[in-house]
Amino acid sequence: MRNKINKSDLIMKAALEIFANKNFKDVTISEIAERAGVAVGTVYEYFNNKEDLYFSIPQKTSEHFNEQLGLHLEGLYSPVEKIRKFIWFYLHYLENHPIYTELLLMELRVNKNFFNTGHHRGLSDGTTEILKLIEEGQQQGEIRNDISPYLIRHLILGVLEHITTYWVLKGKKGDLVSFSKDTAELVLSGITLKLDSTSGVI
Template identity: 90%
Template sequence: MRNKINKSDLIMKAALEIFDNKNFKDVTISEIAERAGVAVGTVYEYFNNKEDLYFSIPQKTSEHFNEQLRLQLDGLYSSAEKIRKFIWFYLYYFENNPVYTELLLMELRVNKNFFNTEHYRGLSDGTTEILILIKEGQQQGEIRNDISPYLIRHMILGVLEHITTNWLLKGKKGDLVSFSKDTAALVLPGIILKQDDKKREDANEII
C-alpha cells in the first residue's frame, strides 16, 4: 500500500511539473509516465485518464496543506492566534507552490467539469480546517457567534484568494507572505469577540 501511495504522489508531481510548461491539452499520459519514471500502464492503475489525474492534484495537495497546517497550529491555544497563523500559512504555502497555485486559482476554479467532480468536493472538504477553528472559537466564546461560521470562512478565504490571484496576475512578483499581517489586522477585529461583548453575552445567559 505504501508503494502505491508513493507512486501516485510521484505521478502527480511529474504531471504538475509538466503542466507548468505546457497546456493541459498538449500533455500526454506517456509524457507524464516518462517524467515520473513509471510505465504508462502504471498511471492508469491510479487514474482513469488525463483529466482524472489533472483533477486529482488539488485534492491531494489540499490534504498535504492540512497536514502541514496542523503542525503549524500545534501549541497554539487562542483562536485569534490560530486564525492569524492560518492566514500566514495559506500565503506561505501558496507562494512556495506557485505551479499548483496557478493551476488551482487560474484554471481549475473556473473549470465547470472540475466543479462537478468528486475531486472538487474533496477540495471543498479541505477547507474544513479553517471552519473547525472558527467553530471552536465560537464555542469557547472567543469568536462572535452572531455570524455564521460559514460566512466567516468565506470572508477569510475570499480575501486570501483575491490577494493570491492578484499576485499571480502580476507575474508572482513580490512577497505574498508580506500581506499576512495586514490581512489578519483586517479580518480579526471583525470576528473576535471583545471582552466587553463577552461580558454582555455571559450576563444575558445568566438572565
C-alpha cells in the same frame, strides 16, 4: 522484483513537471508518457482520461498542507490567534508551492467537474479546519456570533484566495506572506468582538 516504483506515481510526477509550465490544453498525453518513460496507452491504464490525471496531482500536496497546518496550530489556545496563524500559514505555504497554487486556484477551485467528483473531498484547502476555528471562537466569545460562521469563512478564504490569485496572475512577483499581517488585522477587526461597551454591533 525490486523496482516497485509505482507507475502511477511515475506518471503523476511527469505530469506535474509538465503542467507546471503549460496550460491544461497545451499539454499532450504523449508528452507526459514520454517523460514518464511509458507508452501512451499505459497512462490510460492508471487514469481514466487527461482530466482525471490532472485532478489527481494536487492530492498529495493537499494532504501535506493539512498535516503541516495541524502542526502549526498545535499548542495555540485562542481561536483568534489560531486564525491569525492560519492566515499566515496559508500565504506562506502557497508562496512556497507555486505549482500547486496555480493548479489549485486557477483551474481546480472553479472547475465544476472537480467540485462534483471525489477529488474535491479530502482536498479541502483548509476549508474544514478554518470553519472549526471560527465556531470555536464564537463559542468562547472571542468572535461575534451574530454572523454565520460560513459567511465568516467566505470572508477569510475569499480575501486569501483573491490576494493569491492576483499574485499568480501578475507572475508571482514579490512575496505573498508579507500580506499576512495586514490581512489578519483587517479580517480580525471585522469578526472579533470588542469587549468595551461602545462598540456593540448594533
